[in-house]
Amino acid sequence: MLGAQACTLSANRLLTVAVPWLVLDRTGSAAQTGLVVACQVLPYAFTQWLAGPLLDRIGPRRISAAGDVTSAVVLIIPAIFGTPPLWLLTAMLVLVGCADGPASAAKRLLVPFAAADAGQSTARGVGLATAVERTATAVGTALAGWLVATLGGDRALWAAAAMLGVATLIVTLTVTDPVRDHGRDDETYVDRLRTGAAFLRGNSPLRALTAMFVVTNLLDQALMAVLLPIWARAGGHDATVVGLALSTVGLASIASALASAGFGARLPRRATYLIGVLSSGPTRIIVLALGLPPEAVIAVYALAGIGSGLFNPLLETIQVELIPAPLRGRVQTLISAWAWAGIPVGGLLGAVLLSAGGLNLALWVCGIAYLAAVLRPAWRMDWSLPSLPPLPEPSLPRVPAPRRPTGRRSPRLRIKVVRADVAAPVSVREHISRS
Known part of the structure; x- marks a missing residue:
């Protein structure tokens, strides 16, 4: 999961450098450069919100793979058809933003489940994911600048597409989907958003x-x-x-x-x-x-x-x-x-x-x-830390009463159960180890 996030984030940082350079090199206009970059950034957050019900219904693993594949296919268009015109480049980035928003949200949802599958706590998984994100921001941007200077803006897009392809393979082959929420049969997409x-x-x-x-x-x-x-x-x-x-x-x-x-x-x-x-x-x-x-x-x-x-x-x-x-x-x-x-x-x-x-x-x-x-x-x-579910109280086995012999009175047996001895309070560490 961390490897998939590293590939996706590095591809995103590469686009933040390659796309403005490509537009500036072609048009020389700062206004057009800002407009093209905004066409990628604005759909990113909006499509994340719209993909929320789909993430719960279909599963984040499928959404992540579909988003990365879509972005990779869009980015290799220059390799197939040559240098695209500005309007086509803008349309490409709109599609990349629409696909990258749900894919990034899906990987974020998969981190706690991947940490649990690895036997790690949520705090450790999230901390490592944060370190990967900051590393991609600090190192990935410098790597992106080197790739753009060495390969050019068009070929740098191929490198971004390759990273997204690797992320797709990692998520598809190694990550398991959590249990999905199918919801009610009469629940519409809008109802799930409202929920x-x-x-x-x-x-x-x-x-x-x-x-x-x-x-x-x-x-x-x-x-x-x-x-x-x-x-x-x-x-x-x-x-x-x-x-x-x-x-x-x-x-x-x-x-x-x-x-x-x-x-x-x-x-x-x-x-x-x-x-x-x-x-x-x-x-x-x-x-x-x-x-x-x-x-x-x-x-x-x-x-x-x-x-x-x-x-x-x-x-x-x-x-x-x-x-x-x-x-x-x-x-x-x-x-x-x-x-x-x-x-x-x-x-x-x-x-x-x-x-x-x-x-x-x-x-x-x-x-x-x-x-x-x-x-x-x-x-x-x-x-405070979340409260753990209470331990079930132990139940005493039922022992059938002994049959009294006729003509003879047996002494009455009294059993006194002290509750503190049966269900004594335990620490959080003991509770986790018992579970």
Whole structure:
């Protein structure tokens, strides 16, 4: 499962570099490049939400394989028909976005089941999956740049198609599907969507997490797209400082995600969440507002990467615990769709704040809003471990009463059962070992 995710994520990072380069090389227009890239990104989140009922009904294994095969077939069109025109390239990327959204959601759903099949905990599986994702982001992008420079944009698409093909083989041959939720016979597709929305609406901890995801993704996009580059230019720094800071975040998050996979399940949850979000969220914005030198900014961003790798696997594990297995496809894809909702307008928000009050005020507003968003779930959620099902009480065997001999009175037998001796409370570790 981790190998399939590595292939898919590397192919996605390759597309993020190859497609803009291909469009710029052909048209020289930044506006057309942005439009083509948006045609791939926008369907990604929307189709994830629409695929939720299908993930629960058909199974994530089939959805993952079908999505990767579709993307791979679309990407080899240039190899068959030559360099496509711009309208065909745009249509290709729309199809890739529509297929990649459900496929990525399916692999995310398969991680807890694959971890259970491997005899590992959900926390360890999610931590390793997070480390794979961060590695693909940090290393895959550099590899993509080398492939585009060496092979060219068209042939780099072939490499992405090959990676998706390998991911399809891995999922098809090695991963088992979880038990599917067939639902009622009269339940329509829209009814199943409503069931997932109703569950999310009625679960207060999941609502708090979803609201936090929406706000933080919005502010992260404002920081990455507008505020951080403007800060670097206003301070007389070049793009090297920005790239070094972002690379530091990625590398540090890989190390902390691996650490989370190793012993994250033994850490106190609320404290881990607070340390992680406070070090990785508002500090990245406030350090810019304080006007500290680049060396201090890079050091703070390294701490932010450590915090990010700690709390993201924790939140993923909590979602797995709070959502019943038959509803995970619908509920988790809906949460992802909400989390992506603020990203398209994040850059616009940063530009508006800059125009209204300048860089310093925009940074302080975003930093305080980020702090409020991440503190809310800390007190709206129950951070205790999920309760284990009670052990069945042992039943005493029924012993037939002895027959009294006639003419002779036998003494009455009295048996006293002390409940504490029969069903004594056990620790969580003993409970798991008995199960």
